[in-house]
Amino acid sequence: MGKLSSPLTPQIRYDERRAAHGSIAKLGLIFGVLAVILASVNIAPAIAATRIATRFEPAAARAPDLQSGAQLTLTPVTSTVEVGTSTVVTVNLASVTDLYGYQFQVGYDSTKVNAVGAFVNGFFDTTTDTFVPSSWNAVCSGGTCSFAATKTNPGSAVSGSGPLAQITFTGVTPGIVPVTFASDLLSDRNGFPITVTVAGGTLTVYGSATITGTVTLQGRTTPITPGTVTLTDSANKFSPTISNFDQTTGVFSATVPVDLGGSTYTVLAAHSLYLSNQLTGVAVSAGGNYGVGTTRLRGGDANNDGTVDILDLSCIGGSYHRSPGVCGTSGSSDINADGLVDILDLVLAGGNYHLSSPQPW
Numbered sequence: 001m002g003k004l005s006s007p008l009t010p011q012i013r014y015d016e017r018r019a020a021h022g023s024i025a026k027l028g029l030i031f032g033v034l035a036v037i038l039a040s041v042n043i044a045p046a047i048a049a050t051r052i053a054t055r056f057e058p059a060a061a062r063a064p065d066l067q068s069g070a071q072l073t074l075t076p077v078t079s080t081v082e083v084g085t086s087t088v089v090t091v092n093l094a095s096v097t098d099l100y101g102y103q104f105q106v107g108y109d110s111t112k113v114n115a116v117g118a119f120v121n122g123f124f125d126t127t128t129d130t131f132v133p134s135s136w137n138a139v140c141s142g143g144t145c146s147f148a149a150t151k152t153n154p155g156s157a158v159s160g161s162g163p164l165a166q167i168t169f170t171g172v173t174p175g176i177v178p179v180t181f182a183s184d185l186l187s188d189r190n191g192f193p194i195t196v197t198v199a200g201g202t203l204t205v206y207g208s209a210t211i212t213g214t215v216t217l218q219g220r221t222t223p224i225t226p227g228t229v230t231l232t233d234s235a236n237k238f239s240p241t242i243s244n245f246d247q248t249t250g251v252f253s254a255t256v257p258v259d260l261g262g263s264t265y266t267v268l269a270a271h272s273l274y275l276s277n278q279l280t281g282v283a284v285s286a287g288g289n290y291g292v293g294t295t296r297l298r299g300g301d302a303n304n305d306g307t308v309d310i311l312d313l314s315c316i317g318g319s320y321h322r323s324p325g326v327c328g329t330s331g332s333s334d335i336n337a338d339g340l341v342d343i344l345d346l347v348l349a350g351g352n353y354h355l356s357s358p359q360p361w
């Protein structure tokens with residue numbers, strides 16, 4: 001309960017109202033008799049008038065339970081999603097007191113995203129002692145998600161902060177989608193509105209593109225073990241995309257996010273015991289497929305430190321014509337992975353001597 005103007009507790013108020021429904025005439029008679037009996041005492045009429053006014057005080061005469069500070073917000077405020085993928089936005093309510101029911105709508109651009117709503121029941125549980133109107137049962141349609149729920153007796157009002165709902169947005173078309181609140185209304189148990197401020201957010205829908213290619217290794221007919229391909233957008237707007245190239249074919253296919261006006265990617269292929277190769281300036285547009293051809297990695301980085309130098313030659317030489325030895329912490333003197341350390345391994349390090357990662361594509 002909020003700040004009732006009456007000093008009576010809610011329970012007393014309720015009981016007295018209930019009693020009053022069945023006994024108004026009786027009470028009136030009693031007070032009337034009391035007033036007559038006590039007419040000779042000056043203070044009696046004042047007492048009777050005060051008590052009657054308290055019992056039958058009209059609701060409209062009381063001050064609404066207005067609060068300040070409750071906030072309806074989105075987490076995250078700004079989010080991104082790629083076409084065909086989904087992201088979840090949570091609707092949070094903070095600093096509320098005595099929340100007994102609420103309604104709000106969340107607007108979005110249905111041409112750019114699809115939406116699926118759900119109540120989050122940790123803070124304001126809608127599963128017990130609660131009623132939800134069916135058309136506002138976390139229903140998302142035509143660019144509006146509608147949420148409404150009231151507690152039902154004996155359900156209790158809640159205070160504090162927590163999530164009320166979440167919306168899963170799935171990207172349809174690239175673009176910027178404002179996510180806005182409307183029809184927001186919170187209520188206490190007495191049906192008085194609780195003041196709330198709202199703050200919407202923005203969802204950016206990115207497109208995607210596919211970049212494919214093939215990675216081969218010096219001295220090996222197949223990669224034998226998979227390597228990695230890291231795709232980084234030049235604007236650093238997205239986290240790098242990391243893909244594997246196949247251990248048998250060397251083929252990779254990576255799906256990368258694309259900014260609204262297109263993106264430019266750097267492609268880096270890497271493999272243990274080999275120097276990486278890098279291709280810059282791969283311009284992509286949403287929905288496109290881009291081939292970056294075949295690249296061959298240079299071998300001989302026996303200790304995996306990104307440079308072929310005397311350390312690699314020494315390690316390979318150290319186990320020459322014997323079983324492979326460990327170079328550095330994670331490397332090997334068997335560059336071509338044929339189980340023997342010999343001239344085929346040594347020439348790879350020799351031929352790439354003093355070269356470092358990354359090398360051109």
Ligand SMILES: [Ca+2]
Nearest residue numbers: 301303305307
């Ligand atoms: Ca090295």
Ligand SMILES: [Ca+2]
Nearest residue numbers: 334336338340
């Ligand atoms: Ca070998």
